[in-house]
Amino acid sequence: MTQRYLRRYRDATRMNHWFVALMFFAAALSGLAFFHPSLFFFSALFGGGPWTRILHPFLGVAMVLGFVFLFFTMWRENLLDRSDREWIANAPKMLAGDKASMPPVGKYNAGQKLVFWAFGLSLLLLFVTGFMFWSPWFVHFFPITVRRIAVLVHSVSAVVLILSVITHIYAAIWVKGTLRAMTRGTVTEGWAKLNHPLWHRKMTRGE
Amino acid sequence: MSSLQTLDIAARSATTTPSPHARSRPQVQEVAKLIDVSTCIGCKACQVACMQWNDLRDEIGDVGGSYNNPNDLTPDSWTVMRFAEVEPEPGKLEWLIRKDGCMHCEDPGCLKACPAPGAIVKYSNGIVDFISEHCVGCGNCVTGCPFDVPRISKTDNKAYKCSLCSDRVGVGLEPACVKACPTGAIHFGTKDAMHEYASERIVDLKDRGFANAGVYDPAGVGGTHVMYVLQHADRPGLYSNLPTNPKISPLVSLWKGVAKPLAVLAMVGAVVGSFFHYMKVGPIEAKEDKGTEDDDGDVVVIEAPPEHGVVVAPLDAPPDGRPRA
Numbered sequence A: 001m002t003q004r005y006l007r008r009y010r011d012a013t014r015m016n017h018w019f020v021a022l023m024f025f026a027a028a029l030s031g032l033a034f035f036h037p038s039l040f041f042f043s044a045l046f047g048g049g050p051w052t053r054i055l056h057p058f059l060g061v062a063m064v065l066g067f068v069f070l071f072f073t074m075w076r077e078n079l080l081d082r083s084d085r086e087w088i089a090n091a092p093k094m095l096a097g098d099k100a101s102m103p104p105v106g107k108y109n110a111g112q113k114l115v116f117w118a119f120g121l122s123l124l125l126l127f128v129t130g131f132m133f134w135s136p137w138f139v140h141f142f143p144i145t146v147r148r149i150a151v152l153v154h155s156v157s158a159v160v161l162i163l164s165v166i167t168h169i170y171a172a173i174w175v176k177g178t179l180r181a182m183t184r185g186t187v188t189e190g191w192a193k194l195n196h197p198l199w200h201r202k203m204t205r206g207e
Numbered sequence B: 001m002s003s004l005q006t007l008d009i010a011a012r013s014a015t016t017t018p019s020p021h022a023r024s025r026p027q028v029q030e031v032a033k034l035i036d037v038s039t040c041i042g043c044k045a046c047q048v049a050c051m052q053w054n055d056l057r058d059e060i061g062d063v064g065g066s067y068n069n070p071n072d073l074t075p076d077s078w079t080v081m082r083f084a085e086v087e088p089e090p091g092k093l094e095w096l097i098r099k100d101g102c103m104h105c106e107d108p109g110c111l112k113a114c115p116a117p118g119a120i121v122k123y124s125n126g127i128v129d130f131i132s133e134h135c136v137g138c139g140n141c142v143t144g145c146p147f148d149v150p151r152i153s154k155t156d157n158k159a160y161k162c163s164l165c166s167d168r169v170g171v172g173l174e175p176a177c178v179k180a181c182p183t184g185a186i187h188f189g190t191k192d193a194m195h196e197y198a199s200e201r202i203v204d205l206k207d208r209g210f211a212n213a214g215v216y217d218p219a220g221v222g223g224t225h226v227m228y229v230l231q232h233a234d235r236p237g238l239y240s241n242l243p244t245n246p247k248i249s250p251l252v253s254l255w256k257g258v259a260k261p262l263a264v265l266a267m268v269g270a271v272v273g274s275f276f277h278y279m280k281v282g283p284i285e286a287k288e289d290k291g292t293e294d295d296d297g298d299v300v301v302i303e304a305p306p307e308h309g310v311v312v313a314p315l316d317a318p319p320d321g322r323p324r325a
Helices: A013-033 A038-047 A049-074 A083-095 A110-132 A144-174 A179-182 A189-197 A197-204 B044-052 B110-115 B140-144 B177-179 B191-207 B250-256 B261-283 B291-295
Strands: A003-007 A187-190 B009-012 B030-038 B078-089 B093-099 B120-121 B129-130 B186-190 B214-216 B227-231 B298-302 B313-314
Touching: A003 A189, A003 A197, A003 B191, A013 A038, A013 A049, A013 A144, A013 B140, A038 A049, A049 A110, A049 A179, A083 A110, A110 A179, A144 A179, A144 A197, A144 B140, A144 B250, A179 A187, A187 B291, B009 B140, B009 B227, B030 B177, B044 B078, B044 B177, B093 B140, B110 B120, B110 B140, B110 B250, B140 B250, B191 B214, B191 B227, B250 B261
Parallel strands: A003 B298, B030 B227
Antiparallel strands: A003 A187, B009 B120, B030 B186, B078 B093, B120 B129, B214 B227, B298 B313
């Protein structure tokens, strides 16, 4: 008998993921600095207020462009289907500590899929609205009313993105053995059987 | 003008604690500039005085088809006479000249929208001032202003606008434009005194047939510290689109009002909630088939779903995708 691992991500996908993750932290911290006065101190990480203002949009664009590759790598596996309803209906029980009633899931469960689409949608909105008040390059193309709508949508989207990332990170900490999917590229067979039995079966043809 | 040397700050941008304002109202009286449009002759002496006192030299621009010169407010032109030829009644042409610039709102939208601590302050006397060394150049003040006044410089990316000569007012002088006005159309004093003067002018104007003469001190922004006497106060739009009822956009109020604390609460709550969830419920852990490792210590990685069998590769060896029979 040997210890078996299952390949969950190619190295290219993992590097792509970590690039997006780093850009997310940089863009989120620089953006939060301008969102609430109590968070303005984050601007010190980027060399002060003006530098934070200069860097934030470039960091954000880098994050979005990085995510585009992840999106096309993963979107098919994240399409929601009928079986996801049952998972969502039973999710509260799982959160309370009872995983027994969860339906078997494939590569991604409904929670992961929803996080994926929340990422995609919020990043799209952040990208589009960000240009509308990107000073000094693009802001002049947009009338003030459009900018007012844009800053509000940008803020709401950013909060949705940050909450989704908190969910994403917590799930990785909560479900033991998950992190190595992104740090090593592989997961243990036991992890796959417990958390993604249909994916495990597909990978091993029922072994 | 610097802000922290004074003790009369009524409000400070992106600041959640009170600013030093020992000399706050009522000791310090609210000031106001009153611009009597009915006695303005459009000579632009105020514009010249503004550039002279503030050492501003705007670039020479193009003629835009009116007497406006420059055509609009710029980072280097903090006040502009706006000339409008209008017919308030058919056949009755009027040339309405309005000196445009910062209105110094009691509830300043720029200050509300500004994310940089102390980049915009409102003094106890009501003057709203940009403290340029704290400005980060984001342009939020432009988004917040109901009068479209702030302008971002292309050379230093800082926001600029009329300071109501806060440096002069601070030492007991009137703003430069007030001093220069040859017809006395621009007045400066306490806000109460300006209202008193305006009410006399309104009586005069009504006698002269301007039935709707009135003072422009819009309540939507809590009143302004730059006020107008208008011949047609019922139609401010005649005066080069002066807003009838300016107020901070509800979008800005939502963004910089309730959304800010709620979003911070949600984000901090999500982190703290996750922490307590973990401590209460504990992790989800898989049971590995113990003992398997002990047998021979072999480790294999299943690289991809099998086509004919399981594709495996030994760990620490290049995965060659060799199918296992």
